[in-house]
Amino acid sequence: MSNRDGVAVFTPGSIGNVGPGLDILGLAVAGAGDTVHASWGTASGITVVDTGHPDLPDDPTRNTAAIAAAAVARHAGASRGIALRITKGLPLSGGQGGSAASAVAGAMAANLLLEADLDTATLLTCALEAEATVAGRHLDNIAPSLLGGLVLIRSLEPIDVVRLPVPPTLRVVLVHPAMQLRTRDARAALPTEVPRDVALQQAANVAAMVAGACLADLALLGRAIDDRIAEPVRAALLPGFPDARRAALDAGALGCSISGAGPTAFALADSDEAATAVAAAMVAAYATAGLEARPVVTRPDLEGTRRA
Amino acid sequence: MSNRDGVAVFTPGSIGNVGPGLDILGLAVAGAGDTVHASWGTASGITVVDTGHPDLPDDPTRNTAAIAAAAVARHAGASRGIALRITKGLPLSGGQGGSAASAVAGAMAANLLLEADLDTATLLTCALEAEATVAGRHLDNIAPSLLGGLVLIRSLEPIDVVRLPVPPTLRVVLVHPAMQLRTRDARAALPTEVPRDVALQQAANVAAMVAGACLADLALLGRAIDDRIAEPVRAALLPGFPDARRAALDAGALGCSISGAGPTAFALADSDEAATAVAAAMVAAYATAGLEARPVVTRPDLEGTRRA
Numbered sequence: 303m304s305n306r307d308g309v310a311v312f313t314p315g316s317i318g319n320v321g322p323g324l325d326i327l328g329l330a331v332a333g334a335g336d337t338v339h340a341s342w343g344t345a346s347g348i349t350v351v352d353t354g355h356p357d358l359p360d361d362p363t364r365n366t367a368a369i370a371a372a373a374v375a376r377h378a379g380a381s382r383g384i385a386l387r388i389t390k391g392l393p394l395s396g397g398q399g400g401s402a403a404s405a406v407a408g409a410m411a412a413n414l415l416l417e418a419d420l421d422t423a424t425l426l427t428c429a430l431e432a433e434a435t436v437a438g439r440h441l442d443n444i445a446p447s448l449l450g451g452l453v454l455i456r457s458l459e460p461i462d463v464v465r466l467p468v469p470p471t472l473r474v475v476l477v478h479p480a481m482q483l484r485t486r487d488a489r490a491a492l493p494t495e496v497p498r499d500v501a502l503q504q505a506a507n508v509a510a511m512v513a514g515a516c517l518a519d520l521a522l523l524g525r526a527i528d529d530r531i532a533e534p535v536r537a538a539l540l541p542g543f544p545d546a547r548r549a550a551l552d553a554g555a556l557g558c559s560i561s562g563a564g565p566t567a568f569a570l571a572d573s574d575e576a577a578t579a580v581a582a583a584m585v586a587a588y589a590t591a592g593l594e595a596r597p598v599v600t601r602p603d604l605e606g607t608r609r610a
Numbered sequence: 611m612s613n614r615d616g617v618a619v620f621t622p623g624s625i626g627n628v629g630p631g632l633d634i635l636g637l638a639v640a641g642a643g644d645t646v647h648a649s650w651g652t653a654s655g656i657t658v659v660d661t662g663h664p665d666l667p668d669d670p671t672r673n674t675a676a677i678a679a680a681a682v683a684r685h686a687g688a689s690r691g692i693a694l695r696i697t698k699g700l701p702l703s704g705g706q707g708g709s710a711a712s713a714v715a716g717a718m719a720a721n722l723l724l725e726a727d728l729d730t731a732t733l734l735t736c737a738l739e740a741e742a743t744v745a746g747r748h749l750d751n752i753a754p755s756l757l758g759g760l761v762l763i764r765s766l767e768p769i770d771v772v773r774l775p776v777p778p779t780l781r782v783v784l785v786h787p788a789m790q791l792r793t794r795d796a797r798a799a800l801p802t803e804v805p806r807d808v809a810l811q812q813a814a815n816v817a818a819m820v821a822g823a824c825l826a827d828l829a830l831l832g833r834a835i836d837d838r839i840a841e842p843v844r845a846a847l848l849p850g851f852p853d854a855r856r857a858a859l860d861a862g863a864l865g866c867s868i869s870g871a872g873p874t875a876f877a878l879a880d881s882d883e884a885a886t887a888v889a890a891a892m893v894a895a896y897a898t899a900g901l902e903a904r905p906v907v908t909r910p911d912l913e914g915t916r917r918a
Contacts, residue, residue: 326814456818456834457811464821464830498802498839501809503765505816506634510764512817513772516824522772526764531806 308341308385309414310610313407314450314603315392316399317474318442318562321527322507324492326455328399328442330603331474334391336403337610338367340411343383348372348412354388354404366401366432367408373428374409378418386411395485396478397562402443405432410448410607422448423461430458437485443562450606452515468602469518473577475550475569476561477584479542479595488563491535500530520572524556527570533559540564542591546584553583574599616649616693617722618918621715622758622911623700624707625782626751626870629835630815632800634763636707636750638911639782642699644711645918646675648719651691656680656720662696662712674709674740675716681736682717686726694719703793704786705870710751713740718756718915730756731769738766745793751870758914760823776910777826781885783858783877784869785892787850787903796871799843808838828880832864835878841867848872850899854892861891882907 314335320327336354343349348368350360362368367388375384386408392400409428413420420428429444437443445453445463456462496504507526514523537543543560546567550558554576555569567584571577581597588595622643628635644662651657656676658668670676675696683692694716700708717736721728728736737752745751753761753771764770804812815834822831845851851868854875858866862884863877875892879885889905896903 322813323817325810326817454814454817454821456814456830462818462833464818464825464827466821467825492806494806495803496806496809498800498804501804501812501839502633504809505630505813506762506764508813509631509634509762509816509820510770510772512820513762513774513824516821517772517775519772522764525770531809 305415305417308339309411310337310339311407311411311414311607312337312610313403313410313447313607315403316443316446317568318399319532319560321511321557321559322504322529323442323511324529324532325440325442327508327511328446329452330446330450330606331476331600332603333598333600336392336400336407337389338404338407338411339387340371340415341385343385346383348375349383349385350388351385352387354390355394357394358390364435366405366436369432369435370405370409370429371412373431374412374418374420375416377420377424377428378416380416384412384415393478397560397564397566398476399443399447399562401436402429402433403447405429406444406447406607408432426461426463438489448607450604451602454512466512466515468515468604469520471572472520472602473571473574474600474602475571475577475581475584476566476598476600477546477581477588477595478566479588479593481565481593483539483563483565485563488536488539491539492532493535496531504530520556524570527557527559529559536560536564542588542593543567545591546587549583549587550580553580555580613723613725616647617719618645618647619715619719619722619915620645620918621711621755621915623711624751624754625876626707627840627868629819629865629867630812630837631750631819632837632840633748633750635816635819636754637760638754638758638914639784639908640911641906641908644700644708644715645697646712646715646719647695648679648723649693651693654691656683657691657693658696659693660695662698663702665702672743674713674744677740677743678713678717678737679720681739682720682726682728683724685728685732685736686724688724692720692723701786705868705872705874706784707751707755707870709744710737710741711755713737714752714755714915716740734769734771746797756915758912759910762820774820774823776823776912777828779880780828780910781879781882782908782910783879783885783889783892784874784906784908785854785889785896785903786874787896787901789873789901791847791871791873793871796844796847799847800840801843804839812838828864832878835865835867837867844868844872850896850901851875853899854895857891857895858888861888863888
């Protein structure tokens with residue numbers, strides 16, 4: 303395939319901080335995503351020709367797709383300029399991994415345009431450089447957006463990520479209430495120290511989620527969605543969420559928590575029917591709390607980043 | 611089978627706190643174990659006819675096998691007295707799950723004698739009551755000793771344990787240096803609070819161990835044995851251990867850490883040959899530190915508690 307006319311890459315959105323997996327567990331979600339088109343630029347370096355959204359910067363040192371593409375170019379030793387055109391399918395700050403998806407798509411688009419064939423760890427490093435400038439130094443959105451599926455981040459130094467099996471009947475509900483929550487504020491709410499017993503309980507639940515995924519035990523996967531570190535403090539910043547969570551579980555959700563830093567909430571279910579019922583129950587709960595909420599019923603994205 | 615002459619139950623030893631799995635991950639180990647023989651007693655309640663070791667109490671309120679047997683009798687609504695004869699195959703306080711094994715064997719022996727047919731959670735509760743009196747309220751030795759294999763403790767209230775697959779080539783090395791370390795002192799050394807990033811790193815490593823076991827990825831299982839909470843403070847109480855750990859990894863161990871609260875160290879390997887080399891390297895390292903050490907090369911016990 304010639305790259306003369308450029309390459310286009312699609313990257314799905316993702317749930318970060320899946321339940322107790324703060325910073326370490328992420329799930330790629332089918333449906334909306336970001337697309338980045340990369341072609342040879344007339345200027346040197348990276349140029350953002352189209353940011354895809356009026357609120358996103360075209361300054362290549364502040365745009366995540368451009369930062370990641372520049373990192374790829376640097377790793378590849380490229381000298382020609384690259385022009386990026388971004389199509390934003392994901393909300394800017396909803397907790398659906400939008401900044402990470404753009405970073406991953408930017409990295410992969412540059413990688414393909416340059417025929418650099420960088421390995422997974424290097425691509426993750428390049429996207430992480432971008433994500434760190436806007437959302438923090440963590441891979442729990444980036445890694446699933448690149449690889450697809452459910453991904454455990456064992457270590458950042460060195461990068462060590464584990465793609466886990468995804469039970470085939472797993473369904474995903476995302477509910478985005480009409481409110482703003484800045485990732486920075488959501489992170490600032492996190493405790494810097496945690497009691498040892500809470501740390502061990504959290505570890506047990508993340509490990510049980512992994513066991514549930516690997517053993518296709520959806521009930522285990524669901525009941526292990528029990529976050530004792532982030533959710534208790536973040537729920538206080540998210541009116542309606544505690545009621546929506548209760549409604550989701552009452553309606554048959556396997557588990558329910560905050561997607562990334564919020565405000566989007568997510569729930570897992572074991573069938574399309576259950577997922578639809580859970581979505582309706584959550585929307586109704588937000589409505590009772592005076593918040594309009596937009597539901598999406600979908601499934602894990604198993605493919606990850608691919609040519610668009 | 612008639613219980614007229616009593617029943618005898620064998621329970622294997624175990625590694626508790628497997629690597630980062632403080633209080634939540636345990637592995638049953640083939641070889642040494644404790645045996646409890648239960649028969650109808652002439653007195654009411656539980657009588658310990660033979661403690662199996664001069665240093666163990668025959669007071670049924672202080673003997674773990676008797677406490678667990680009494681709890682089973684209570685759950686079963688039994689009125690006849692039970693006499694216990696204990697054969698100790700495990701060291702009393704080496705970090706090889708000896709108190710837990712006696713508790714589990716006592717519980718199961720009473721369960722079989724009484725034909726009570728208690729479920730797993732109830733048997734665990736009975737053994738936990740005993741373990742809590744001598745070693746703390748945790749199931750990471752009890753659950754693998756009962757069920758066999760590698761067991762994740764997701765929750766104590768309610769009891770929720772997950773038996774994980776064990777890769778068939780996994781081998782276990784136990785090395786017991788000639789020193790005493792009281793479980794109480796080893797627990798007192800643990801921090802009551804941990805930094806959030808340490809808590810998340812620990813969770814990632816426990817989860818990665820679970821993934822390694824489920825996916826039969828022994829390299830992942832091994833490199834995830836990276837305990838940032840207990841090992842750093844306990845290693846300071848265990849002269850020779852840091853050198854033995856380094857020697858084990860240099861000799862090809864998948865991973866190495868402290869078994870339970872120590873002083874026994876454990877290492878995992880992927881073949882009998884590697885395990886033998888690792889054991890020799892660890893013993894040599896302890897010798898250099900002036901400590902005689904007794905090695906055992908074995909494998910996981912997959913069967914757990916059974917009739918003797």
